[in-house]
Amino acid sequence: MTTPLAPDYAEVPLWTDEAPLVEPGREPLPESADAVVVGGGYCGLAAATELARRGHDAVVVDREALGWGASSRNGGMVIPELKVGPARLERRYGALGRRLFDSVNEAFDLVEQLVGEGIDCGYERTGQLYLAHHPRLVDHLRHEADEMRAAGQPAHFVPASELWSEIGSDQYFGGLVLERTGGLQPARFHQGLVARAAAAGVGLHPHTEARAIERSGSRVRVTTDRGDIDAGAVVVATNAYADRLVPALQRRVLPVGSYIIATERLDPDVAAAVNPHRRMFVDTKNFLFYWRLTADGRMVFGGRRSLAPVSIAEARDFLHASMMRIHPQLRDVAITHAWGGNVAITFDRMPQAGVLDGVHYATGCNGSGVALNTWLGARVGAWVAGDDAPPFTELRAPRIPLWSLRRAYLPVVGQWYRWRDRRP
Template sequence: MTSTYPNSYYAATAKGVPALTRLEEDITCDVCIIGAGYTGLSAALHLAEKGYKPIVLEAERIGWGASGRNGGQLGTTLRKDQSELEARYGTDMAQRLWALAQDSVATVKSIIERYKIDCDLTPSILHAAWKRKDAGDLEEEAAHMREAYGYEKLRYVPREEMREMVASTRYWGGALDEGAAHLHPLNFALGMAAAAKEKGARIFEDSRVLDISESDPARIRTAHGTVTASHVVIACNGYLGKLESRVNGYIMPINNFIIATEPLGAEGAKALIRDNVAVADTKFVIDYYRLSPDGRLLFGGGENYSPNFPKDIAAFVRKPMLRVFPQLKDVRIDYAWGGTLAITLSRMPQFGRLAPNRIFAHGYSGQGINVATLAGKLIAETVSGTAERFDLLAGMKTQKFPGGTLLRYPGLVAGMLFYAMKDRLP
């Protein structure tokens, strides 16, 4: 195996990393899945549970991309809040999307429970208001969710209580979502892979797909072997690259970065985040953070829009961390890493078919743990003949980034810098 995981806290604490091989044969199967992140692994597991024998081809390692490097926050939406979805799509559609969002969270929790995946699943995400107006918006959304959706697990947290829950003076209030959770993202991916293999899926690492034929069945070629499959699932997200030019202009790869401090001790960790909830703020370029089981602060902050990561990721992320927690100025940083995700213009995921036998899902815009896992489940439903829920999401129209794949970056950078500037205004 030529590829290794990046030097992250997650890689250092990974459990059950399998010894897999690359594809070195010619295989025929019902379904070939490209990508062993949450989308591909969930599709493989749900298909295997239905009796299929899917093949998964991964260019690197299981969970090597965003699935094994992210902030570990298991949200309860499809990325946009319900008020925004109502304004954009109408009340009926928003209600249907909420039902899918609730299923996405339940699906992740069910997989973890049924297959006894050891991934530190811990309750609750606290959404923190960076500005005074944001606090009012969070209070209104909590009330709306209770009244219009009967969702009682989201409550407003006033400013005084916020300061008791999080040792920072930065926030004007918040909303605590007790239906949400946080977890070890790489161990969740590895656990899902083990479950899929147990049910009969085959996973090949170090098996980058070079091309996919337009035939039916399709022929998927790697450097050392081929797969001939009745169905092809493209589950590459931020690492799609040039593999499928018909959809890569609808997503934008961007990079996020995370640091892990030295262990703070039980008292030090509790003093920072009293109830061990995950936290995500309301900035456009958000800060997101939580505690690890061994008492470290895992803090994500800052992003860039180029193919390259910053030379000193620790210094890059330390700045936003110290804006929130200046008391950590002398704390050692033990790990620093980055990862690439894919966003869409609408910030809603993109699902679709490129041919009757070619299906894809991507563009989770930072909400990948629940939405990508749901995507895999809906893909499995579609392959087995029940496409209504997949088609609901596939029917949501998305736009290409202006300028296509060559010119999208300058426009994105300009827009991101504008909103990042607004984050700094009172």
């Protein structure tokens, strides 16, 4: 089936089409600052705001518009998760595992607090439905429900016979409902963080590329394409868009493309049939699909087919065909937007934060960073200002093996994951 495109179909994020990125007036770059933050997404803005609120003179620079990265391209799912549940975290990391689990829940609370303080981003806490794509995953979800409840999180398992009450699809074998999950409009959330940073007195400098960082004694010189800044500290918040600025950081993350399509507004009856509780849907595959309804009733459907580069049109057609398999009810619905962005994958699938080559950094939320990158940014900002370091700094933060050969081996790794997803 050819993908039905709306007459005004555009290959731009739905979110920035609705809420364009904020372009603050061009101010001269200061010659010095207490802290320079590189990256104007959720993480960088949260770090700079925390610093400014504690009396530090903080400046954000971004090579592109503020929010141009994943912070305006994501699925808007506010999911308090690491890639493993609380019991496995404790088995793997001991007492630190519990603190890591508590951190992701604090990250979720932070987003709800920011919304409560007035960030108007259409946030709704509607819960997540995690869907078994194969019978062999059903027990895993059942155990995960028990684990989450034992850790004090509201969760329940849904057997295949009752899935109809959660999703209008016959493609899944069981589900796990996690109540503490919500959805927001990512660009509007980012706009709120920009306003908060500006109100705290942060200097905002989009279209300013940091090109070099040099330490000299207790000071750091940040060279940008618009001049140099002499700083007391630097926070690098470039996530999947890390470049050669801090080579040791670049080698700790793999930027992997993820793609999303958005439909026109659904008929309310169709929307209710497909997703009656407006859950955030995610499946159990390695190349997982994530999909949800927007506040105004569109379907937003995301995923990726491989680890090789693909065009937006190819990704769109693959996502549309996949969505039709799951929800044939949407066959007459046109696609209005398709776009992509990079997620930052780490070798051990855990976020990383710390100090590398004399600069503070936070990165690697492995596709679940709306809450976590925001929280990590705030915690790293507070750390620079004198608070304790966040628990993620206690992890080993491994490099990606054979990083410079990644373009050669990633497509092969991708094929392996696809085979694992399809195996009987």
